[in-house]
Amino acid sequence: MSEAAKNVIELNNISVTFHNNDQTLDAVKNVNLQIQKGDIYGIIGYSGAGKSTLVRVINLLQQPTAGTVTVNNQEIQQLKPVELRQARKKVSMIFQHFNLMKSRTVQGNVEYPLLGTKISKGERQAKAQKLLKLVGLSEYADTYPSQLSGGQKQRVAIARALASDPEILISDEATSALDPKTTKSILELLKQLNRDLHLTIVLITHEMQVIKSICHNVAVMDAGEIIERGPVAKVFTDPQQKLTNDFVETSTNVKEAIERITSTIEISDFKDNQELMYFNFIGNSTKQSVISEFSQKYGVDVNILFANIDQIDGENVGYMIAIITGDLNVFNGAIQKLRSDGVKTRILTDALLEGGEDQ
Amino acid sequence: MTAIIPNVMAMKGEFVQATWETIYMTLMSAIISAVLGLLVGVLLVITQPGGILEDKLTYSVVDKLVNLLRSIPFIILLAVISPLTKFLIGTTVGTTASLVPLIFGIFPFYARQVQNALLDVDHGVIEAAESMGSSPTEIIFRIYLREGLADIIRVSIVTIISLIGLTTMAGAIGSGGLGDVAINIGYARFENDITFTAMIIILVLVFAVQLIGDWIVRRVEHN
Numbered sequence: 001m002s003e004a005a006k007n008v009i010e011l012n013n014i015s016v017t018f019h020n021n022d023q024t025l026d027a028v029k030n031v032n033l034q035i036q037k038g039d040i041y042g043i044i045g046y047s048g049a050g051k052s053t054l055v056r057v058i059n060l061l062q063q064p065t066a067g068t069v070t071v072n073n074q075e076i077q078q079l080k081p082v083e084l085r086q087a088r089k090k091v092s093m094i095f096q097h098f099n100l101m102k103s104r105t106v107q108g109n110v111e112y113p114l115l116g117t118k119i120s121k122g123e124r125q126a127k128a129q130k131l132l133k134l135v136g137l138s139e140y141a142d143t144y145p146s147q148l149s150g151g152q153k154q155r156v157a158i159a160r161a162l163a164s165d166p167e168i169l170i171s172d173e174a175t176s177a178l179d180p181k182t183t184k185s186i187l188e189l190l191k192q193l194n195r196d197l198h199l200t201i202v203l204i205t206h207e208m209q210v211i212k213s214i215c216h217n218v219a220v221m222d223a224g225e226i227i228e229r230g231p232v233a234k235v236f237t238d239p240q241q242k243l244t245n246d247f248v249e250t251s252t253n254v255k256e257a258i259e260r261i262t263s264t265i266e267i268s269d270f271k272d273n274q275e276l277m278y279f280n281f282i283g284n285s286t287k288q289s290v291i292s293e294f295s296q297k298y299g300v301d302v303n304i305l306f307a308n309i310d311q312i313d314g315e316n317v318g319y320m321i322a323i324i325t326g327d328l329n330v331f332n333g334a335i336q337k338l339r340s341d342g343v344k345t346r347i348l349t350d351a352l353l354e355g356g357e358d359q
Numbered sequence: 360m361t362a363i364i365p366n367v368m369a370m371k372g373e374f375v376q377a378t379w380e381t382i383y384m385t386l387m388s389a390i391i392s393a394v395l396g397l398l399v400g401v402l403l404v405i406t407q408p409g410g411i412l413e414d415k416l417t418y419s420v421v422d423k424l425v426n427l428l429r430s431i432p433f434i435i436l437l438a439v440i441s442p443l444t445k446f447l448i449g450t451t452v453g454t455t456a457s458l459v460p461l462i463f464g465i466f467p468f469y470a471r472q473v474q475n476a477l478l479d480v481d482h483g484v485i486e487a488a489e490s491m492g493s494s495p496t497e498i499i500f501r502i503y504l505r506e507g508l509a510d511i512i513r514v515s516i517v518t519i520i521s522l523i524g525l526t527t528m529a530g531a532i533g534s535g536g537l538g539d540v541a542i543n544i545g546y547a548r549f550e551n552d553i554t555f556t557a558m559i560i561i562l563v564l565v566f567a568v569q570l571i572g573d574w575i576v577r578r579v580e581h582n
C-alpha cells in the first residue's frame with residue numbers, strides 16, 4: 001500500500017476564515033494534516049487555538065475557506081449533499097457536552113443513526129443493545145439521559161457514535177467535562193475500540209494527560225497553526241516549541257514546582273558555588289544512577305527539591321530540580337558528561353534572578 | 360339558583376350554545392393556526408443566520424411579516440380583514456366567519472412562540488445529528504420538533520388561552536359565543552349575572568386547557 005493510501009484523513013492547505021461584520025478571524029491557517037488508518041491522533045492546544053474548527057473540517061461540519069479534504073480516498077468537498085451525508089456516517093463524533101437527545105431513551109439515542117436506513121426495527125434494536133453492552137450500560141437502555149452521570153452519558157454518546165459502523169471517531173474534548181477517574185475509564189474504552197474495531201481516533205484536548213495516556217501521534221496547535229507534530233514520545237520528551245514545553249511542564253507538575261521553589265527559596269541568597277538546576281532524563285538515563293555518579297565523580301552536593309518520573313507512550317521520562325553546590329570549575333565538565341548520558345539540563349538560577357529583577 | 364342568577368336561568372339554552380360556539384371557534388382556529396404557526400416557526404428557525412438551511416432573504420421577509428401582523432391590534436384586525444373574510448366565507452358574521460380574523464390574529468404570535476421554543480433546542484444536539492448524516496428534514500422532525508416538544512406544548516397552552524380571549528372580542532362584534540353573550544346581552548341589558556357567569560365559564564375553559572396542557576408536558580418531558 002502506498003503512503004497516501006494508508007492515510008485515512010488528509011487535510012491539504014486548510015484555512016478557515018470567519019467574517020463577523022467587518023472583523024475577520026483566521027481560525028485555521030494553512031494546515032496540512034495526515035492521519036493514518038488505525039492511529040490515535042491527538043491535537044492539543046489551548047481554547048481558541050482552532051482545534052475544534054479544524055476537526056469539523058474533516059466531516060465538513062465546517063466548510064474550509066481554502067484547501068482540500070480527503071477522507072478514505074474520497075475528496076469530500078466534491079460530494080453531493082446526499083453523498084456527503086452518507087460519508088458522514090463513517091466519521092462519527094463525540095462531544096464535550098455529550099449532545100444526547102433528552103427526549104429519547106438511552107436505547108433511542110443509540111438507535112438514532114440507524115433511523116431511516118434499510119435496517120429493520122428488530123435489527124436496529126439488537127444492534128443498539130449490543131453496543132450498549134459494549135460500553136457497559138445494558139441495564140440503562142430504558143432510562144433517559146437526564147438520569148445518567150457524565151461518564152455514563154459519554155458512554156451512551158460513544159455507543160451512538162458506533163451505531164453507523166464508522167471508520168473514524170472524532171473526539172471533541174470528550175473528557176473535558178469529566179472527573180479524572182471517569183476520564184481514565186472513557187480513555188480506556190476509546191483505546192479498546194481502537195484496538196478491537198481498528199477505529200481511527202482523532203482526539204482534541206487541552207490536557208496533556210489525555211494525549212499521554214492514549215495517543216500515538218500528536219499535533220500542537222496555536223493560533224490556527226500546527227506548530228509542532230510527531231510521535232507523542234518524541235514531541236513530549238524533546239519539545240521544540242515553548243508552548244509544547246508549557247504543556248509538558250504543566251502535566252508533569254514541573255511548572256508548579258518551579259513556582260513553589262522560587263517562592264520559598266531566596267535565589268539571591270545563593271552562594272557563588274551554588275546553582276539551581278533542572279534535569280530532564282529520557283529513556284535509558286532514567287535507569288542509571290546518573291545523579292549519584294555525578295555527585296561522587298565531580299564532588300558536588302545535590303540537594304533535590306523536586307523529582308518526578310512519568311511514562312509517555314511507554315517511555316520513561318524523569319524530571320528533577322535540585323540545588324547543586326560544588327566547585328564550579330569542574331561544573332561545566334560535569335554538565336557535559338550528563339548531556340552525553342542523555343540528560344538535558346537547564347540552569348534556572350540566572351533566568352530566575354533576571355525574572356525577579358524585572359518585577 | 361333562580362334567586363342568585365335569574366337571567367342566566369332564563370336563558371340556559373343560549374348559554375350552552377354560546378359555550379359550544381366559543382369552544383368551536385377556539386378549536387378550529389387553534390388547529391389551523393397550529394399548522395401555519397409551526398410551519399412559519401420552523402421556517403424562521405432553519406433559515407435564520409446559522410440555521411440548518413440559512414437563507415437571509417427568506418428569514419428577513421418572514422420575520423418582518425410576522426412582526427407586522429403581530430403589531431395590528433386585534434379589534435382593528437377584525438375590521439380591516441373583513442373584505443377577506445367576506446371573500447373566503449361569504450359573510451362576516453357568525454362563528455365560521457370569525458375564524459379568519461382569529462387565525463390571522465393568533466398564528467403570527469404562535470409562530471414566534473414556536474420559534475423561541477425551537478431556539479431552546481441545544482445547538483450541540485443539532486450539530487451531533489448533522490455529524491451523524493441527518494438531512495435537514497430529518498433534523499426538523501426527529502430533533503427540533505421532538506426535542507422541542509415539551510416547550511411547543513407549553514407555548515401552545517399560552518396561545519390557546521390567548522385565543523379564548525380573542526374569541527370573546529370577536530364575539531362582541533357579531534360572531535357569537537360567550538363574548539357575545541357577556542357584552543351584547545349581559546352588559547347591554549345591565550344583567551350583570553349573565554356577564555359574570557360568562558366570565559366564570561371562560562375561566563373554567565382556561566383552567567381546563569392549562570391543566571390538560573401541564574399534564575401532557577409532564578408526560579413528554581424528561582429533563
